[in-house]
Amino acid sequence: MKILTLNFLTCARKLCKSSNTAFPLHPQDAELEIVEQDMNVEFLRNILPRLMWEELSGVVGELGLPALPPTVPTLESLTEKKLKAAENDPTGMNVVEVEVPSQVALDLHRLLLETCVKEGKLVCGSCGHEYQVREGIANFLLPGHLV
Amino acid sequence: MLPTPSTSHVCFDRIYEPAEDSFLLLDTLSSASETSFLKERFSAQADGQDSNASGSSCTPLVLEIGVGSGVVLAFVAANAKTIFGRDDVLTLGTDINSFACQAASSTVQNAINETKSSTTFLDIVNGDLASSLHPHSIDVLIFNPPYVPTPCVPSLPLHPNINSKPTPTFEEESHLLALSYAGGAEGMEVTNRMLVQVPQTVSRRGVAYVLLCAQNKPEQVKERIRDWGEGWKAETVGSSGKQAGWERLQIVRIWRDGE
Ligand SMILES: C[S@@+](CC[C@H](N)C(=O)[O-])C[C@H]1O[C@@H](n2cnc3c(N)ncnc32)[C@H](O)[C@@H]1O
Numbered sequence: 001m002k003i004l005t006l007n008f009l010t011c012a013r014k015l016c017k018s019s020n021t022a023f024p025l026h027p028q029d030a031e032l033e034i035v036e037q038d039m040n041v042e043f044l045r046n047i048l049p050r051l052m053w054e055e056l057s058g059v060v061g062e063l064g065l066p067a068l069p070p071t072v073p074t075l076e077s078l079t080e081k082k083l084k085a086a087e088n089d090p091t092g093m094n095v096v097e098v099e100v101p102s103q104v105a106l107d108l109h110r111l112l113l114e115t116c117v118k119e120g121k122l123v124c125g126s127c128g129h130e131y132q133v134r135e136g137i138a139n140f141l142l143p144g145h146l147v
Numbered sequence: 148m149l150p151t152p153s154t155s156h157v158c159f160d161r162i163y164e165p166a167e168d169s170f171l172l173l174d175t176l177s178s179a180s181e182t183s184f185l186k187e188r189f190s191a192q193a194d195g196q197d198s199n200a201s202g203s204s205c206t207p208l209v210l211e212i213g214v215g216s217g218v219v220l221a222f223v224a225a226n227a228k229t230i231f232g233r234d235d236v237l238t239l240g241t242d243i244n245s246f247a248c249q250a251a252s253s254t255v256q257n258a259i260n261e262t263k264s265s266t267t268f269l270d271i272v273n274g275d276l277a278s279s280l281h282p283h284s285i286d287v288l289i290f291n292p293p294y295v296p297t298p299c300v301p302s303l304p305l306h307p308n309i310n311s312k313p314t315p316t317f318e319e320e321s322h323l324l325a326l327s328y329a330g331g332a333e334g335m336e337v338t339n340r341m342l343v344q345v346p347q348t349v350s351r352r353g354v355a356y357v358l359l360c361a362q363n364k365p366e367q368v369k370e371r372i373r374d375w376g377e378g379w380k381a382e383t384v385g386s387s388g389k390q391a392g393w394e395r396l397q398i399v400r401i402w403r404d405g406e
Pocket residue numbers: 163164165166168169172212213214215216217218219241242243244247274275276291292293294326327328337
């Protein structure tokens with residue numbers, strides 16, 4: 001389960017719907033894995049306004065991962081200009097300027113999209129219910145008495 | 148016609164096999180009228196409250212409830228550019244059947260790899276309807292529910308034990324398949340529970356697509372949705388299987404107009 005998914009999930013119990021501690025869920029005993037994904041800067045740009053930055057920062061800390069920048073990165077900081085030898089130029093004399101993902105974008109991509117919880121649990125900060133994650137799939141089904 | 152994602156790795160003894168209803172969803176979502184509606188609603192340039200600092204509208208999040216084989220969500224992920232006019236689209240799914248969650252996850256990922264789509268697939272979550280989703284986060288909600296009228300909906304409590312088994316028995320597999328089609332009274336018990344969740348699940352620009360069959364009394368269902376007030380609308384935007392003037396299956400779009 002990707003870290004970015006945690007940006008959209010909350011406790012499934014009715015009584016937690018109005019509680020502001022039911023989001024985000026807190027990963028515990030998490031076994032992480034990296035699953036490589038293609039980089040899409042356009043996507044990162046348009047997902048930024050949807051990120052619950054403080055909450056995600058908390059989750060990242062709880063997982064012991066490298067911290068997020070203290071504030072949401074600016075759109076400009078996601079790319080940088082680089083000089084590159086022009087294609088089909090055997091002389092190597094001509095350079096062109098290209099826009100490439102910056103380190104900020106690469107780090108964000110690695111963290112949000114490539115870092116996955118493989119095994120572990122997600123704990124609700126309001127009711128304490130623990131949701132198991134097995135083989136990367138989070139189980140939000142509640143036992144009958146909690147529905 | 149856009150290609151149908153491959154589901155050849157899916158075990159149909161315990162997971163719903165794509166059928167007329169699934170294909171009606173694919174056809175409707177990629178029809179000229181729906182793609183132009185969705186493109187306008189989610190155009191990358193749109194401004195307003197759903198946009199980032201440079202004025203492009205933020206990434207739409209698509210949720211399919213009850214993904215089954217994953218064929219519908221995979222289709223949306225693979226063809227996002229045609230459907231939404233943009234490919235920075237997020238896809239997420241839920242199903243009550245954990246085997247479906249695993250299978251659908253592969254279906255979506257395979258379809259994305261095969262078509263080299265640059266959409267982002269999040270995950271399939273094992274859960275009841277949209278109960279684990281952060282309120283108002285979904286932009287497009289899709290549900291092909293268990294809609295066949297039956298004496299009752301299979302009990303859920305029995306269920307978690309089946310999900311955690313590596314290989315379910317024949318009876319358990321029957322239970323999983325029953326969960327995929329059995330809709331209880333008028334075939335509406337699960338759909339009604341889901342409809343209640345729509346206003347709190349979707350965003351301001353949110354749209355839901357729900358499949359109904361003739362026995363679900365679609366005209367009454369649409370009336371009930373319009374009675375929610377606050378500008379809620381419900382219209383039939385796709386149908387199939389005309390019999391004696393009746394549409395056997397139809398897709399209802401649920402949405403609100405304007406900002
Ligand atoms: C008619 S099948 C549709 C499968 C797939 N979306 C398709 O169109 O081929 C209904 C699906 O909903 C799932 N389902 C039934 N009740 C559910 C619930 N309460 N919450 C989530 N999924 C549910 C079933 O397991 C099944 O996969």
